[in-house]
Amino acid sequence: MLVPKQFLFRLTFINIVVIAAFVGISSWAIYNTACVLADGLVSMSSQKQARFESTLLQYLWIFSISTIIIGSLTHFYLTKKLIRPLRELIDSTKKMKHGEYPQPITMKPDGEIGELISHFNDLVQQIEANEQHREKLVSDLSHEFRTPLSNLNGYLKALKAGVIEGDEKLYRSLYEESRRLIHLVEQMEQLKEWDYVSNQNFTQKTPSNIEKLVYQVVEMFRRKLKQANIEMVVDVASCQLIVNSAAITQVISNLLDNAIRYYEGNSPIEIRGIVDQSTYKLSITGPGKPISMEERKKIFDRFYRVDHSRSREFGGSGLGLAISKEIIERHQGRLSVTSEGNIHSFWLLLPIGNTL
Numbered sequence: 355m356l357v358p359k360q361f362l363f364r365l366t367f368i369n370i371v372v373i374a375a376f377v378g379i380s381s382w383a384i385y386n387t388a389c390v391l392a393d394g395l396v397s398m399s400s401q402k403q404a405r406f407e408s409t410l411l412q413y414l415w416i417f418s419i420s421t422i423i424i425g426s427l428t429h430f431y432l433t434k435k436l437i438r439p440l441r442e443l444i445d446s447t448k449k450m451k452h453g454e455y456p457q458p459i460t461m462k463p464d465g466e467i468g469e470l471i472s473h474f475n476d477l478v479q480q481i482e483a484n485e486q487h488r489e490k491l492v493s494d495l496s497h498e499f500r501t502p503l504s505n506l507n508g509y510l511k512a513l514k515a516g517v518i519e520g521d522e523k524l525y526r527s528l529y530e531e532s533r534r535l536i537h538l539v540e541q542m543e544q545l546k547e548w549d550y551v552s553n554q555n556f557t558q559k560t561p562s563n564i565e566k567l568v569y570q571v572v573e574m575f576r577r578k579l580k581q582a583n584i585e586m587v588v589d590v591a592s593c594q595l596i597v598n599s600a601a602i603t604q605v606i607s608n609l610l611d612n613a614i615r616y617y618e619g620n621s622p623i624e625i626r627g628i629v630d631q632s633t634y635k636l637s638i639t640g641p642g643k644p645i646s647m648e649e650r651k652k653i654f655d656r657f658y659r660v661d662h663s664r665s666r667e668f669g670g671s672g673l674g675l676a677i678s679k680e681i682i683e684r685h686q687g688r689l690s691v692t693s694e695g696n697i698h699s700f701w702l703l704l705p706i707g708n709t710l
Contacts, residue, residue, distance in 0.1 A: 362545040368423065369429045377421050381414040394536060432629060439471050446474070455482045502531045510705045562599040564704075565592040568625060571606045579616060585622035585680045593627070593634050595704055602680045602704075605689075606636070612638040619696060629706070632689075637701035645693050 439459060445458035458475040509528055512518045568590045579586055595602075613623045619641025629637040645653070654675050683691040687704040 369433075370426045373425045373429075374418075374422050377418045379682065381418045382547060384414065409581070436467075443471060443474060450478065450481075456486075499535070502535050505531050506535075519539050533640070559596050559598050561594050562597050562602070563592060564595050564597075564602075564627060564636065565590045567599060567603050568606060568627065568636070571603060571610060572625070574607070575610055575614065579623075582618055584614060587622045587624045587655055588626075590625060590627035591629055591631055591634075593706065595634060595706060597685055597704065598681075602685070605678040605681050605702065606638075607637045608678045609702075612674065613638055613642075616642040621697070630703075632706055633703045634639070634706055635701060635703055637699050639699040640696060641696050642698055644696050645691075645698060649693055650693065654689070 442459045446459060449456045453510065455478060456527050458478070459471050506528060509518075513520055518524070568588065572586065574589055575586075610623070610625070617623065617640055621641050623638065623640040625636070627634065628633075679689045682702050682704070685704055687702060689700070689702045692699050692701070
């Protein structure tokens with residue numbers, strides 16, 4: 355706050371000097387001109403001439419001092435009003451220096467100062483969002499690593515102290531926990547993918563046949579389906595969509611991988627696609643454990659897992675559905691889930707009239 359005051363006083367002082375000089379020169383010129391004109395146009399005695407000059411000089415002094423005072427006060431007020439946003443900007447910067455996030459500075463977005471304040475407000479919001487994301491990330495990762503590390507540490511201490519004896523079952527459990535840790539480290543790469551997806555607008559879109567994309571994904575899972583002895587039914591209508599084909603392929607892969615991973619039952623996994631007016635609806639349906647309404651509300655949240663025991667076994671991170679939802683929404687679409695008992699259907703809507 356000290357800097358704007360110094361700047362304001364310095365600017366006002368310079369303004370007073372300039373105004374005083376301008377008014378002084380103007381008054382001197384007016385005074386001499388008036389005296390010469392009065393002497394030449396009207397014949398006056400020396401006494402009247404002296405009185406005229408004295409009166410004229412008196413009015414010029416009053417005019418000059420009034421002009422300097424009024425002009426300086428007006429300039430001080432306008433300058434103070436002009437640099438008020440700069441004072442708020444300095445105060446906000448000081449708060450950020452001490453780790454606080456100030457409230458947005460309110461100002462009409464006019465001129466260079468308004469543009470500067472607008473960019474500063476955006477910068478503060480972005481930094482605050484990044485900090486919240488970092489804290490959430492640290493918290494989530496700490497939670498993910500805590501359980502397997504505690505299990506490994508507890509069993510290894512017991513083995514070292516001779517409290518328990520190792521057998522094939524125990525070593526298998528320890529191996530599974532270590533494998534889970536490895537999978538968690540690998541899943542950290544998906545966090546980079548999340549950040550990448552979150553910052554992409556997917557402007558590189560091309561006309562793609564959704565039927566072709568679906569069959570490409572299905573072919574990649576043929577072997578996995580055969581090993582799990584799961585039947586697959588595909589009934590997808592052909593339709594040309596303007597999409598980022600790599601991103602949409604990733605979404606379909608995530609949904610099909612989840613359907614296989616959490617498959618429980620005898621009915622086949624079905625992939626169906628239909629044209630519904632101005633949108634294309636693609637659904638992936640399969641049997642699994644029942645999902646409550648509360649779980650369905652959170653199923654697309656980052657790191658949320660419905661079946662925690664299966665997540666540990668297979669190394670799921672709870673990021674796949676969150677990334678898929680982000681991608682679909684970036685395509686102005688929608689991703690959701692519906693359930694009837696143990697039959698779950700993940701479906702997505704994509705606009706057919708999407709432009710490049």
